[in-house]
Amino acid sequence: MSLPPSSFTVGSPLPVGSLPPVGIDRLGLATPSYRLPMSVLSDARQTPLRKYLVGLGQEQMGVLAPDEDIITLAANAAREALSGENLDNLHSIVLATESGIDQSKAGSLFVHRLLGLPSTCMAYELKQACCSSTVALQNALQTVALNPSKKVLVVASDVARYGFQTPGEPTQGAGAVAILVSAHPRLLVTGLASGQHTEELSDFWRPNYMDTAVVDGKYSIRVYLRALEEAFARYHQTTGLALRDFARFCFHLPFTKMGDKAYHQLLRHGVGAEEVEAAPETQLVPGQLYNRLTGNTYTASLPLSLMSMLENDPTDLTGSRLGLFSYGSGSMGIFFSGIVQDGYRDALFAETHRKQLKTRPALDLATYERWFDRAKPNENGDLTTELITTGSFRFAGMEGHRRVYEPTSKPAVTNSSAVAVI
């Protein structure tokens, strides 16, 4: 296979000159209204706090209130990413999730209605564990490359649930990131090139009859690292790019220590490893900060790490190439990259996001455990939820098996009697 010339920048097996630069234009975030500090969990589970903070690299996890779910998170994140946009240019809204709320109807249809999107904008849902957001992004890039006047919104929204007293419990979390894809993007030109590794195996999955994941934790870490190595090797074959060409790395972060493992795996086995020296403080850490505070957000994890890198790296990253690795259990790994655009900081919502993560009230253990069991509808398919969320949309309950979502008009005061915070 012949390699592209060394001046090749964006990277595409298609004739580069005929395509507009495509990539990520905006990133919107939504986190649950509440969080559980790892100190509360470590007391309750009689586990040294250092294991969570250092061994796993997690400080907090986002916890959904009973009137929040992946749809309310998705709608909040999408609303931010679409602020100031002409909605008539939106080609489609794609929900990437592994926490689907219906076997048939796409969750993005609810977001479509809540945001008043035009009927010309398509809505559908995509699944392959945590990496369906990257697959959706790749499809969106191709759509926009062929229709440069259009934009596509990919919304990654998930809740990670393993259950009480399991090894996975401290890696739970929830959140959503909305990724607006356009031609001539303001944040990152990604192009269409990527390296993949796909193989059927059972490291993590959730059967339809369970609401928590089944996982072989240690095995899942090994196969994640193998997928990274293979996907990066193929990316190098396609683009000619080696490790020295990347200024920063963002990884899928089921817990942030996984990013350290992935980074060192690349520096041990990636093409060109001998030419680069490890510098995790600059190349990795800024992209882990938000994920330390949310826990695993499955499909939203890699885009959240990218957002964290762009919003927290003190260096001006304009013109730098970022390496991005997406992993979805079961399994598929995808390596791709993007070049940071001039003026990117003006297109971010950095202050809002930092405040959002900082001001979430902390729950006590009893409330976290009580909220873990999601209320079920009665035999008629009816359910009413209390107003608790501090977000812009809420899951109001069910009527005759239909899910009901509504705007909240951002209540200044929540129903505090229902929430025990510490």
Ligand code: HMG
């Ligand atoms: P565990 O039983 O807690 O593992 O499970 P551990 O006892 O080996 O401890 C973890 C780390 O803490 C180790 O560090 C310990 O040394 C350290 P490491 O050797 O890995 O560097 N440690 C301490 N450090 C400081 N002070 C202490 C201390 N004690 C121990 N006192 C595991 C950990 C991640 C396996 C578990 O949490 C789990 O099963 N999580 C869920 C699965 C998972 O996240 N897998 C990751 C790869 S698969 C993936 O990313 C896909 C996924 O997102 C789903 C999807 O794609 O849909 C999960």
